[in-house]
Amino acid sequence: MPEPAEKAVELFRQMNKNRRDIFKAYQGFTESIKKGSSIEGKYQSLILIACSILTQCDMCISLHVQNAATQGATRDEIIDAGLLAVAMGGSPKMMYMRYVYEEVDKLFD
Structure with missing residues (x-):
């Protein structure tokens, strides 16, 4: 079975194939937010991990954990970002x- 990040990449391919105009516009919008931000990339990724937990998106969590690690975030920083979301969202977000943990175990062990 594909991993959550692989599922997301496949979804992006499908969106790009079926509605390239909309998908490219969305990508451009999100890229302009990131590039125009005063927040360093690593911290953007950590924030996005917390947002992904709050929105309960397993594919998003997987992608943003991988991006955070690529941007130089440590295992502890990634876990702490997730725990901040749990603090805001409670037990359902803890799940x-x-x-x-699945992603950091693959990336850091």
């Missing part, structure tokens, strides 16, 4: 820490 999504599973995806954070």
